[in-house]
Amino acid sequence: MNDVKTDAARQQPVGELRPDAVAGPLAGSRRRLWGIATLVTLPILLGMALFWAPEDANQGAAQRIFYIHVPSAWIGFLAFFVVFVGSIAFLATGKRKWDDVASSSAEVGVVFTTAVLVTGPLWGRPVWGVYWTWDPRLTSFLMLWLIYLSYIVLRGYVPEPIRRARFSAVLGIVGFLDVPIVYLSARWWRSEHPTNFVVDRGDLPPEMLATLIVGLVTFTFLYLYLLSVRRSIARLRAQRELEEVAR
């Protein structure tokens, strides 16, 4: 990453605008590590999910989407929690690094949340008979997805980097604090309709549980890899903005 630094940028350290020195050579090798880890675990996950895990007695093959769906949901939550922490850290320290972490994680989180919202109905149609139902979990994920889409749209509307970072940090904090309230309200909202489609599946057979855990690990590697790639793009963008200021 260091080789893209130009003379103009070096001569004009504009305070908070300066991209962090964290983008050292180590960041690249860590990214490669996450990438390789994903490449190794992903085929294992696919093999386990498609062939090794037993077929669900009631749901049939459709249940296997569970091994992609649940890890995506987990990464969605993790990513938005990282946005929340990064946002607080940015407001507290004013360091651009934290804005890069928060905004990168928000974009990756939206990708995984989209995967949740796509794989969920694909499974819901054969198993529940409907693509969509206003179950609290589904409703919460839809709202989560909308909140962080608005986060991305907001960033596109603020050209000044520091102001963009501040505004999106505020939304990153408000949005995450809203999540439990959304879940609670979605739960109560549907409480008068007792048709709870999501069956409590009780104890998973060990093969299913193992596959799920491998799924969670694989997706965590994938998240870390994508976050790292996205952060390096953020750093390049910061570099370019800095050069524009210097010009």
Next chain:
Amino acid sequence: MNVLSPAFAIAGKDLRLELKTRDVVASVGLFVLLVVVTASFSFPTGGEGREGVAAGVLWMAFLFAALLGMGRSMAVEKEDACLEGLLVSPAPREAVFLGKLFANLGFTFAVELVILPVFVVLLQLRPGGGTWLVVLGTFLGTLGLVTVGTLFAAMAVNTRGREAILPLLVMPVSVPAMVAAVKVSEAGFSGGMADGTLSWLLLLVGYDALFLLVALATFPYVTEE
């Protein structure tokens, strides 16, 4: 420095300006009346279970009223760098936020005060003993919407999208407050507390308190130059 007295001064300035021009209340009031009338034609508003539909229509109208009013009230501050003037004044940032919050609440309540009776008559509702619940729900729901909205309006006015971006920020985050307010209003229109109304009231109180604190804590960052 005392926070409340400059806050009241800022709110008083906005309200005096509004009394002279009647810009916000006139345009927003008419707009909301139009929303209510149009919705009455678009939804099945008579017959059984009309209280639920009515509460939904009412809160869509209130949401639009609050969004329009807050956008306007911040846009006015943008003219001739009034906002910068407020920010360089010795008033603490929290006071600026509270001042705009009080003013926005004033505008929105004024519109709601006019619309609510008209709405009850037009949709043939008989709240009777539930009137207090409708009023309480309106107060708590509006407080939540306007708290989040005032914070986001200060952001939206400084983006390229101006007022256009405000609804995109407010609507997803305010969904729980909207759901709770609709449920409370529905119970009110039906004559009084129903099963779960107390929980919805508590959710509204919690939402209002949480986001009032968050807004007070983050508003100084939003307005920093």
